[in-house]
Each structure stands twice: as C-alpha cells, then as structure tokens.
Amino acid sequence: MTLSTNTIEISVEINGETYVESVPVRMHAADYLRHVRGLTGTHVGCEQGICGMCTVEIDSVPVKSCLMLAVQLDGASVRTVEGMSPAGTLSDLQIAFSEKHALQCGFCTPGFLMVARALETRKTMPSRDEIAEEISGVICRCTGYDGIINAIETHLEQHFSHVERAGKR
Amino acid sequence: MNFSAIKPASGRASISMIGASVRRKEDARLLQGGGLFVDDAHAANCAEMAVLRCPFPHARILGIDKAAAAAVPGVLHILTGDDIEAISEPLTVLRPVPGAPDLPYYALARGRALHEGQAVVSIVAISRAVAEDACDLVQVDYEPLPHATDMTRVLEPDAPVLHPELLGSNLLASREDRAGDPEARRDAAAHRVSDRFHINRVAPLSMEMRGALAEWRGAAQRLDLRVSTQTPHLVRKQLAESLRLDEGAIRVVATDVGGGYGMKLGLFPEELLAALHAMVLGRPVKWAEDRMEYFRASTHGRESFHDMTIAAESDGQIVAILNEYTNDIGAWNSPFGSSQLSSVTFTGPYKVADAAVRRNVVLSNKTPIGAYRGYGQPEVNFAREVLVDRLARNLGLSPLEIRRRNMLRPEDLPWTVPSGAVYDNGNYLRPLEMAAEAVDFDAHWRSDRTPRADGRIVGIGLSSFVERTGYASARFLASRGSRFGAHESVTLRANRSGGIDLYTGVSTFGQGSETAFAQICAEVTGISYDRIHVHAGDTGNSPLNTGAFASRTLIAAAGALRAAGLALREKAQLIAAVALDVSADRLVMAEDMVRLRDDASVGISVADVFNRAITGQGIPEGVDPGLEATVHFEPTDASFSFGTAAAVVAVDPETGEFAVERFVFVHDCGVPVNPMLVEGQVRGALAQGMGAALAEELRYDAETGQLVNGSMMDYFAPLATDMPPIELMHTQTPSDVTTFGVRGVGEVGTIPPAAAVANAICDALRDHGVTLSRLPLTPESVWQAIRIAHSKGAA
Numbered sequence A: 001m002t003l004s005t006n007t008i009e010i011s012v013e014i015n016g017e018t019y020v021e022s023v024p025v026r027m028h029a030a031d032y033l034r035h036v037r038g039l040t041g042t043h044v045g046c047e048q049g050i051c052g053m054c055t056v057e058i059d060s061v062p063v064k065s066c067l068m069l070a071v072q073l074d075g076a077s078v079r080t081v082e083g084m085s086p087a088g089t090l091s092d093l094q095i096a097f098s099e100k101h102a103l104q105c106g107f108c109t110p111g112f113l114m115v116a117r118a119l120e121t122r123k124t125m126p127s128r129d130e131i132a133e134e135i136s137g138v139i140c141r142c143t144g145y146d147g148i149i150n151a152i153e154t155h156l157e158q159h160f161s162h163v164e165r166a167g168k169r
Numbered sequence B: 001m002n003f004s005a006i007k008p009a010s011g012r013a014s015i016s017m018i019g020a021s022v023r024r025k026e027d028a029r030l031l032q033g034g035g036l037f038v039d040d041a042h043a044a045n046c047a048e049m050a051v052l053r054c055p056f057p058h059a060r061i062l063g064i065d066k067a068a069a070a071a072v073p074g075v076l077h078i079l080t081g082d083d084i085e086a087i088s089e090p091l092t093v094l095r096p097v098p099g100a101p102d103l104p105y106y107a108l109a110r111g112r113a114l115h116e117g118q119a120v121v122s123i124v125a126i127s128r129a130v131a132e133d134a135c136d137l138v139q140v141d142y143e144p145l146p147h148a149t150d151m152t153r154v155l156e157p158d159a160p161v162l163h164p165e166l167l168g169s170n171l172l173a174s175r176e177d178r179a180g181d182p183e184a185r186r187d188a189a190a191h192r193v194s195d196r197f198h199i200n201r202v203a204p205l206s207m208e209m210r211g212a213l214a215e216w217r218g219a220a221q222r223l224d225l226r227v228s229t230q231t232p233h234l235v236r237k238q239l240a241e242s243l244r245l246d247e248g249a250i251r252v253v254a255t256d257v258g259g260g261y262g263m264k265l266g267l268f269p270e271e272l273l274a275a276l277h278a279m280v281l282g283r284p285v286k287w288a289e290d291r292m293e294y295f296r297a298s299t300h301g302r303e304s305f306h307d308m309t310i311a312a313e314s315d316g317q318i319v320a321i322l323n324e325y326t327n328d329i330g331a332w333n334s335p336f337g338s339s340q341l342s343s344v345t346f347t348g349p350y351k352v353a354d355a356a357v358r359r360n361v362v363l364s365n366k367t368p369i370g371a372y373r374g375y376g377q378p379e380v381n382f383a384r385e386v387l388v389d390r391l392a393r394n395l396g397l398s399p400l401e402i403r404r405r406n407m408l409r410p411e412d413l414p415w416t417v418p419s420g421a422v423y424d425n426g427n428y429l430r431p432l433e434m435a436a437e438a439v440d441f442d443a444h445w446r447s448d449r450t451p452r453a454d455g456r457i458v459g460i461g462l463s464s465f466v467e468r469t470g471y472a473s474a475r476f477l478a479s480r481g482s483r484f485g486a487h488e489s490v491t492l493r494a495n496r497s498g499g500i501d502l503y504t505g506v507s508t509f510g511q512g513s514e515t516a517f518a519q520i521c522a523e524v525t526g527i528s529y530d531r532i533h534v535h536a537g538d539t540g541n542s543p544l545n546t547g548a549f550a551s552r553t554l555i556a557a558a559g560a561l562r563a564a565g566l567a568l569r570e571k572a573q574l575i576a577a578v579a580l581d582v583s584a585d586r587l588v589m590a591e592d593m594v595r596l597r598d599d600a601s602v603g604i605s606v607a608d609v610f611n612r613a614i615t616g617q618g619i620p621e622g623v624d625p626g627l628e629a630t631v632h633f634e635p636t637d638a639s640f641s642f643g644t645a646a647a648v649v650a651v652d653p654e655t656g657e658f659a660v661e662r663f664v665f666v667h668d669c670g671v672p673v674n675p676m677l678v679e680g681q682v683r684g685a686l687a688q689g690m691g692a693a694l695a696e697e698l699r700y701d702a703e704t705g706q707l708v709n710g711s712m713m714d715y716f717a718p719l720a721t722d723m724p725p726i727e728l729m730h731t732q733t734p735s736d737v738t739t740f741g742v743r744g745v746g747e748v749g750t751i752p753p754a755a756a757v758a759n760a761i762c763d764a765l766r767d768h769g770v771t772l773s774r775l776p777l778t779p780e781s782v783w784q785a786i787r788i789a790h791s792k793g794a795a
Helices: A027-036 A090-098 A109-119 A129-134 A145-166 B027-031 B083-086 B130-137 B180-187 B232-243 B269-281 B291-297 B379-396 B399-406 B429-438 B440-448 B473-479 B515-524 B555-582 B606-615 B675-694 B755-763 B778-790
Strands: A009-016 A018-023 A055-058 A061-064 A076-081 B047-053 B059-065 B075-080 B119-125 B138-146 B171-179 B191-197 B211-218 B222-227 B250-253 B285-288 B304-312 B318-328 B356-363 B456-468 B488-494 B500-504 B532-536 B588-589 B593-596 B599-605 B628-633 B640-652 B658-668 B724-730
Touching: A009 B640, A027 A055, A027 B075, A061 A109, A076 B515, A090 B027, A109 A129, A109 A145, A109 B027, A109 B628, A109 B675, A129 A145, A145 B675, B047 B130, B047 B269, B047 B291, B059 B083, B075 B130, B075 B269, B083 B269, B119 B130, B119 B269, B130 B588, B138 B473, B171 B399, B180 B304, B180 B318, B180 B356, B191 B379, B211 B269, B222 B232, B222 B269, B232 B250, B232 B269, B269 B285, B269 B588, B304 B379, B304 B640, B318 B379, B379 B399, B379 B456, B379 B675, B379 B755, B399 B429, B399 B440, B399 B456, B429 B440, B429 B640, B429 B658, B429 B724, B456 B755, B488 B515, B488 B555, B488 B606, B500 B515, B515 B532, B555 B588, B555 B593, B555 B599, B555 B606, B555 B628, B593 B606, B599 B606, B640 B755, B658 B675, B658 B755, B675 B724
Parallel strands: A009 A076, B047 B285, B222 B250, B318 B356, B500 B532, B658 B724
Antiparallel strands: A009 A018, A055 A061, A055 A076, B047 B119, B059 B138, B075 B119, B171 B356, B191 B304, B211 B222, B211 B285, B304 B318, B456 B640, B488 B500, B488 B628, B588 B593, B593 B599, B640 B658
C-alpha cells in the first residue's frame, strides 16, 4: 500500500477467521481492521485514545485499536462489531440498544457495544453509576447517554438472571 | 409522560403511526457495523489527500517550495494557492449576513492566511501516510502578521483589518430590529438591570469528522462526491458554482452521517479540493479529516457577547428589553456564518412590546464560525434568563413569580416580535408551573440558604425559553438574502414487490428522519411501515430540497409526505377499484391489501395493484401507467417550541465546586411523530447544552493567537459520568400552522441549561450576592465570583 515502508508478517484471528499477511509497520490496528480487512464498523474518531470509536475486543478485553499497531495483533484474537452476531441478525444486546434508543447517528455505537459486552464477564450486576463509569471511555455526542445506560442495564439484568438460574441448576 | 413503551415495528393500520415509538429503520445496519460513512466507502485506484495548514493566526505567504514534497515516491499531485484561482471559483455563501458583502474564499490561502488551520497546500498521494510525509517536506515561507483573535478587541483602532480590500474595519455588518419605544420605556421604568454576558466558542464535535470521496469520469463529464453533510443538494449547488460545472454533471451522496449538529451545512474547502484533485488526476481521491484538523478547520460555534438591559416596574412587569450583541464570525463567512436567531428570540416567552436588538458581526483571525445547534438561541437565553433572575432578586420577587407575571398568555398569541417573526399558538405558563412544581420551587424560595451537612448550599434555577423551529416561507428567506428555499420534498414510488420507495434529499445523521418519514408515509398510505424503503441523501435520486437544519425537516417534510402519500393512495385505489369492479371510495389500502371497507373478503393485493400500475397492464382507460408522486411543500410559517427548565444545584460556598443534582426539563414540541425520537433529540441536545454551559471552550492564546486546546485530550465533551440526572416532562399543544401540528425539536435542549444552572448557583449563594455572566460556568469561575462578591462587601 505505502511505498518504501517496512512490513512485518502477522497471524491474527478476526471474528473466527485466521489471516496471515504482511502489514506496514506504521499502520495502526484500527486502520488495518478498516482498510485492509474491510471491517468498517470499527470507526476512528481521534487517534489519541480518547473518543473510543475504535474500541474492539482483543483477547476478550476491550481495547482502543487506534493506540495499537497492526503488528501488535500478531497472535491475537480480535472481535469487531461485525462478529457480534451472525450476519443479518442482532444479538440481545444489539436489540436492547434499538429498543432503548441507545443510538442516533450510530458512529459511536460499535464502541459502546464492545464495552458493554465485556461487562457480561463481570461476576455481578453493575449499578447504573458503575455502568456510566465503565462506558466513559467512549464518547457519544448524540444521545446524552441515558438510552445507552438503559440498554446496557436492561441487557445485563437479563444476562445475570440467566447466569444465576444456570448456577442454581 | 412515559415514552418508554415501544410498539411493534409492524404498526397495524388501525393503530395510528403518528405518535408511535416504533423502532428505528436506521438501527439494524448501524448496530451491525454496516453503516456507510464517508471513510467506509472505497473506490478502485483511490488516492488520498492530506492538507498542510497555516500554523499562525495571520501570516503572509511569501513563498512555497514544494520540490522536496513532489519528489516523494507516491506523491501524485500538489495544489497551492497559486493554482487555485485558475481552476476554481471562491466558495459561495448560503446564508449571507444581511447587509454584508460576501467574502471571497478560495479553497487554499492565496498570499495571506487568516486563521490557524486555514488550508495552504493540498497533496494527493497513493496513501494518506505518504501524503502526510510529503506535507512535512513542503517549505512555506511565512511572515507572521499582527493578529486579532480576542473578539472584544477586534474593532479597536490598532487591530489589523482582515479584509481591507472590502471593509474598513473588522465589522462585517450591523443590523437592528425594534418595536415600540424601548429607550423611553427604559428611562421611565422604576427598575433596570444590565450586564455584559460572554458566550464561549465551542466545537460541535461530531464523532464522524468531515470527509470526501471524489470520483471523476472525464469522458462522461461526471463527478460523484460522497461527503458527510446535512445538505447534499446545497453542496451540489455550491460545488457547481466553485467548479464551474453544470449542476447536472454532479452527484452528491451522504449515506450515513456521523453527527452534524448544524456544523455540516454546505461545502467546505477540503471537499472542493478533493474534487479538483480528482478532476486533474482522473482517479478517485479521498480525504478523511483527522481530529487535529477538525478542531482547526471545521466550523466552530456560538462565540459572542451580549449587552442586555431589562427594565421593569416595581410590580415586576417588564416594560422594555434592549439587547446589543456581537458575534464573532471568524476569518471568513462560512456557508451559514454566525448565528442569527438571538435577534428573533431575545424577548423569550415574555410579553414585551417595546424592545430592540442590534446584531454586530465581527471578523477575527480564528476558525470560521458556522451554524451550531441552537444558532443564537442558547446564547441570548443565557443573557435574558440570568437577568430576569437578577431583576426578581432586586425587586424581592421570586423568579417563578416574575416569569408568571410576564409570560405571554395563550390569548396573546400569535405574537409578533421585533424581528417580525410570529410566535404561533402555545401555552407557555404550563411548562413553567410544571417545572416549578416538580422542584417545589415556592417552598424552596421561602427557605433559608443554609449549608447541608456536606457543606453545600442547594439552589434552584429556572430558565424559560421559546425556540424558533423551521422557516416561515421562501419569502422570509429571500428578505434575508438566503440562497435556499423553505420547502422540503419527497418522491414516493410504488415498487413491484408491493412496497414503497421513499426518496428524500434529507440525509441521515441521527435525527431519525428515515423512521419518522416512513411513519408518516405508512399513516397516510396505509402501507406497512416495514414495506417502506427510505433512500436518503443522494442527489442522484431524490427531488431537489433544502436539507436538515434549523429544526425544520419535519415542519416542511410532513406536508410533502402527506400530499405525496395521498396522491399515491388515490391512484392505487382507482386502479384497484377497476380491478375489483367497485367504486374507489369504498376501498381502503391497509398493509398488503386493498379491500372493500365494509367487506374484507373482497380485495386485491397491493403488489398486484402496483404491478398493474408499473406495467400499465390492467389499469383503467385514460389512466397513465406508473405509480409515483413527487411533492414539494413549503410551510407558510415557522412554529415555536417552548418550555421551562429547572436545575437543582448544590454549591460549595468556599471552593465554588458545584454539582447539578436534578435537571427538570418541561417542553412542548406539538404533536410528536415518534415520542422515542423526541426524547432522544431532547436528551442529546441537553447534553450538548450542559457541555457548553459547564465545560467546553475553545481557548486561544492571547499572545500567539493559537488554539491551545484543539485536541480530544484537551477539549472536554461530556462523558457518561458527567451527565446529571435529567427528568423530562412534556406538554402537547399542536401547532396550528404546521401539518399534523408538529413543532421542531432538534435543538431545543441546547437552549436553557446554562441559565438554569447559573441561576441555581446564584440562588444558592444569594446571601453572598454572587453574579455570573460568563460561560462556561466552572468551579473556578464560581469561586472567583464569590471572591468578587465578598470584596464588594455584599456578604
């Protein structure tokens, strides 16, 4: 893609597929996902690690992919918004976002979805204040956040009640 | 009102679609990462553009050496100010400042750059990285010039004049609107309050920045431009003018737009540059703005100061309001320029017949100001509502009572304000009383301002408002020199599958117009919401329109949707009537069938009817084939939304720290087409209003004239943890001047927060005599206000 730029070969698993390919050493991970792998659901909003548009899941942890180089993805397992549900369908979390009007322009939405899904791995249901704290690494300029918190809270309540029932069985 | 009840997406015809909180059409794609924002689109063989920008607020460009940049492998094309005049015209203005000259504005600086961030050189290369590398190698010989960046000093005699070839000073225009004899009423009045209020310069801060993908097919003389805009058809108009092309050669597309908030109105220099490079190179060119560029080259909002006087009699009756305000427009007149609506709503919801407002527009060596959500209404609301509270305190009246005594009553409406605008029907007192009751204002007013156990004192502030939504006719716009219409338009086209394709020039940037338009179309035609396919933001398939701004979309589009829907339904039922051998007036189209109203067993499928129309086979004699309707609808009047907010704020009288503990917002936007969308618009605008009131400010260094906090790291947009608890209430007074009684709702939340919070802080500290007149309100500014009050001996 770029002339006179060094490349390094990486092996990375993205949404269940493994890719082995050379990437420019100067390319950050968000640009790699978007422009090399065509996964344009991950957005770029500041390239300073503040706005959170580029948040993806790397080895089960939400990460701001603009602060990582593509070469650092070597050996990693990456999940983007495109891998969140089978193509053409919505997960329970995504449906909760729609029902609670948690998105308007939708540019930040993939970032919030990534952070919200990571909250499922907590041991206990977070409070509204804790949810607000957890999502404060992603900026939404449209909604005022209320719909996003409502959606995540509703989804996690269902999620943790399922977990609890499963635990009792 | 509880907006949380969600009706199923497939609204049955028996349930009115207007007023239903259906799930949005936009959501499925956006939730799957399937939106199509500018930088998501790709073109084969695409090159990328980077822009070199002036680092000084004002500088002469003595020379540009681009040899080293041109020699970088992969660099394809370089443009400088010397090239630009030969191949383009200056950018045009859509909403000029009345009475002011247009300021010719080429896409690249020629000879002199007038603000930090102004584009000086643009480079296209095989990648953005190479283009940026090449930018670093361009040698620009700048001679820094004296700058004028403090807007309160740009008219001083020693200030450098930005446009000496057109203007004798940095005053671009000055215009007054008046009614009655406010000076005489003021001079005769028992009481007067006056102050100067400073409004901060802020960034609209869309999460998607600007961008462009330009594709030129020279043999076809055809330009396709994908941009992030609220006004595709107006961008096309401006592009044609600046590129010297016939409009027919240009198609502009904005599919998904990642936030606009008024900033993305009209054509920007970089979009024009991408098109110019593409036309020279004969290959696609993409430009994706980065956040550093955004803070310096995308238009800013708000910066102004207001000198306001309110005069009243001893009983609290306001007899005159005088407001002279100055807007900073930055270095150039952007397509929409600085805000104009302070002049329309400066008297607010009050019955004041004697009033005058003067708007001065000044130039400064800063990024151009453009439209931003509220467009002058949040600014003037801060000045007026803070002064109303001070007046009440001076008179020993409660802030609730003084508002009650002065508000326009339903029987006073319609009411003509000095600008000539006409408030339509409404009931302004109801939201005031509801907000006051929600916070038990009267009991609070009578109580002492003693600190709580945590040392904080609780205050409550009210802020009442009106908001102009929509434009009152093309005649009104013509009188202001605006170069666009007041209408909105839609094409409805039946398809062979039995659905309707809905084409609109209104692009999708979060406001939910795809959903609201489909709801109205479903309501009028009877076709299922799910069968209506909205195609938005493409000038290649939509009828010419105006665009989505000024809270005007639905006010104008509802009329077009209704008329087009009725025309389509009427023809469909005519065709069905002949097929069924019954009279058309006995038929009803609902979901997938056209049936007899009184015998549901007799019917024909909508798909059958639509196919007959499309093929022309099996339609009545004398009826033309095809089934579509295009309607342009122009509203005759603007409509005014209204309401009152109440903030409950706990203030530390020692440190000035404060927290908004409750924010009650009561408003009326007429008939809500989708209450869920209304709530979303209000909450989102409130967040922006809170941000501008309490945290956001673009600051310029006095000495260097440079922006000091132009990055996401340094500019504090509200996070989820920053939002106070917001309680929404809603009254519903259908407007009697709009289709379905709608009023606009997109901007209203930005208007009252600053004054509500300021009034609450001053109420908490009323025993200290604290006054606030500068935004943003911060713990530091409150602490300073306390110190100033104490030094005056008020405590």
